[in-house]
Amino acid sequence: MRAAKRIWIMDNFGQRVEKFISLFQGNSADAYISDILTGLQNTVKIAVLGLIIGIIIGTLIAAVRVMPKYKRLPRVLNAICGVYVGFFRGTPMVVQLLLFYYVALPLLDINASSVAVAITVFGMNSGAYISEIMRGGIMSVDPGQMEGGRSVGLSFGTTMMKIVIPQAVKNIIPTLGNEFITLVKETSVVSFVGATDLYVAFRKIGTSTYEFMVPYLVMALIYIVLVLLITALIKLVERRLRKSDRGR
Amino acid sequence: MIEVVNLNKSFGDLHVLKDINITIHKGEKVVVIGPSGSGKSTFLRCLNCMEDPTSGSILFHGVDLTDMKVDINLHRQKMGMVFQHFNLFNNKTVLENITLAPEYIAKKQMRKLKLRRKSYGAEIKSAKQIKEETKANAMELLERVGLSDKAEAYPSQLSGGQKQRVAIVRSLAMQPEVMLFDEPTSALDPEMVGEVLEVMKDLAKSGMTMVVVTHEMGFAREVADRVLFMDDGRILEEGTPDAIFNHPQNDRLKEFLSKVL
Ligand SMILES: Nc1ncnc2c1ncn2[C@@H]1O[C@H](COP(=O)(O)OP(=O)(O)OP(=O)(O)O)[C@@H](O)[C@H]1O
Ligand SMILES: [Mg+2]
Numbered sequence: 001m002r003a004a005k006r007i008w009i010m011d012n013f014g015q016r017v018e019k020f021i022s023l024f025q026g027n028s029a030d031a032y033i034s035d036i037l038t039g040l041q042n043t044v045k046i047a048v049l050g051l052i053i054g055i056i057i058g059t060l061i062a063a064v065r066v067m068p069k070y071k072r073l074p075r076v077l078n079a080i081c082g083v084y085v086g087f088f089r090g091t092p093m094v095v096q097l098l099l100f101y102y103v104a105l106p107l108l109d110i111n112a113s114s115v116a117v118a119i120t121v122f123g124m125n126s127g128a129y130i131s132e133i134m135r136g137g138i139m140s141v142d143p144g145q146m147e148g149g150r151s152v153g154l155s156f157g158t159t160m161m162k163i164v165i166p167q168a169v170k171n172i173i174p175t176l177g178n179e180f181i182t183l184v185k186e187t188s189v190v191s192f193v194g195a196t197d198l199y200v201a202f203r204k205i206g207t208s209t210y211e212f213m214v215p216y217l218v219m220a221l222i223y224i225v226l227v228l229l230i231t232a233l234i235k236l237v238e239r240r241l242r243k244s245d246r247g248r
Numbered sequence: 249m250i251e252v253v254n255l256n257k258s259f260g261d262l263h264v265l266k267d268i269n270i271t272i273h274k275g276e277k278v279v280v281i282g283p284s285g286s287g288k289s290t291f292l293r294c295l296n297c298m299e300d301p302t303s304g305s306i307l308f309h310g311v312d313l314t315d316m317k318v319d320i321n322l323h324r325q326k327m328g329m330v331f332q333h334f335n336l337f338n339n340k341t342v343l344e345n346i347t348l349a350p351e352y353i354a355k356k357q358m359r360k361l362k363l364r365r366k367s368y369g370a371e372i373k374s375a376k377q378i379k380e381e382t383k384a385n386a387m388e389l390l391e392r393v394g395l396s397d398k399a400e401a402y403p404s405q406l407s408g409g410q411k412q413r414v415a416i417v418r419s420l421a422m423q424p425e426v427m428l429f430d431e432p433t434s435a436l437d438p439e440m441v442g443e444v445l446e447v448m449k450d451l452a453k454s455g456m457t458m459v460v461v462t463h464e465m466g467f468a469r470e471v472a473d474r475v476l477f478m479d480d481g482r483i484l485e486e487g488t489p490d491a492i493f494n495h496p497q498n499d500r501l502k503e504f505l506s507k508v509l
Binding site: 154 | 300322326331335415418419421422
């Protein structure tokens with residue numbers, strides 16, 4: 001009885017797979033493929049550009065947060081950064097996305113595609129997280145490095161950019177890699193503002209065939225492959241950086 | 249050249265420097281001695297405002313460095329500093345360590361000159377020219393301390409003595425008017441102390457103004473024009489090496505000397 005049921009399930013699963021594959025041989029194959037590719041492209045675009053923006057914002061915030069606070073300006077900047085980080089870490093990404101798309105854009109009367117909005121929100125969001133990662137990285141660098149730079153008359157900012165941050169980045173590459181992977185996975189929330197991502201592409205396939213099992217499995221597989229690729233890439237970068245370190 | 253007026257420094261409740269007054273003249277070699285924790289490093293670091301004095305002023309060529317409106321970076325270029333733990337830039341080669349600041353600052357000045365169109369008479373150099381000049385200057389200095397073959401090495405590949413000589417050269421490349429040394433040989437293995445002291449003696453002979461915190465009493469005797477004895481945040485006695493070492497007056501100084509000599 002049990003064995004019979006298992007065979008039935010396997011058969012059934014086999015049929016579903018065949019059905020899924022046949023989709024890509026039928027008339028609307030091109031439409032499905034282009035949907036998936038668009039979804040994949042958007043996922044990668046949002047994650048990569050978001051990460052780059054995030055690194056820039058995060059580095060700036062981290063630099064402000066470790067600035068000496070004798071003067072008024074650093075204190076004001078620091079307070080602003082505190083609020084910024086608090087907001088982006090304290091609310092879900094979906095909420096931020098919805099706020100930007102349905103509140104900020106209309107209020108500011110800006111026309112922007114949902115993908116552009118997603119890139120912006122992802123960048124600002126990861127900026128908040130990366131600022132904390134970067135701050136940890138900066139604090140892990142020997143304070144003597146900053147003193148060495150200041151002692152020859154370089155400013156705080158110049159020493160930060162040329163000496164401290166390059167060393168900090170080297171220390172936080174693995175953590176930055178995790179942040180990137182998180183971003184890739186989180187891109188699935190862009191469907192909330194109507195952009196096509198992998199989830200939207202496969203949902204479309206599912207709804208048109210009333211069969212969701214295989215499409216969603218394939219979707220998960222694509223995500224896993226993507227993450228494995230990124231992991232390999234990070235390892236490569238790490239090894240490169242270590243080589244340039246020579247003997248250290 | 250440097251005038252310290254009523255300098256006080258506290259870390260929270262800890263009053264580390266108490267009403268220090270002293271003038272350092274051009275070409276003078278001042279050696280600071282005293283027991284651990286007496287405030288020697290703090291005093292030295294206040295001279296170029298690495299530590300911000302709690303009160304009092306540091307006049308460098310008559311300009312008060314403790315004034316927040318003063319561009320401290322500009323003045324630090326003229327005050328070299330050498331640290332106990334070298335503080336070389338780990339991500340840069342020896343040559344880059346030396347050329348980084350002079351090249352960066354010279355380029356910045358050129359940009360300013362060009363922008364203000366104040367260039368009549370002033371020579372405008374290209375970035376390449378600046379780069380070549382600072383490099384040539386760095387190589388010459390490295391030659392002087394016997395390290396020209398290490399130009400492309402990273403700090404992690406050098407011995408302590410070599411690191412400290414590079415650190416001295418890094419400061420010299422800015423063509424400073426005064427050099428501040430904070431226990432430059434304390435982190436070195438004994439066999440490397442000599443090579444660093446040699447470089448410092450050469451520097452002294454060349455007429456550089458120097459303020460040196462050290463436990464090397466031999467160096468103090470040989471090089472110092474004036475020795476300051478610090479204890480508990482005050483300068484308790486000052487004088488020529490002969491007066492300090494052979495005819496100490498203060499009881500604390502006598503006790504200190506009996507321990508270190
Ligand atoms: N950044 C700081 N924060 C708090 N206390 C400090 C700081 N730097 C120094 N101190 C304290 O100030 C006092 C003087 O320190 P300083 O380093 O100037 O002594 P020193 O004479 O250089 O001693 P040593 O010979 O051990 O180097 C010490 O009690 C030290 O603990
Ligand atoms: Mg000290």
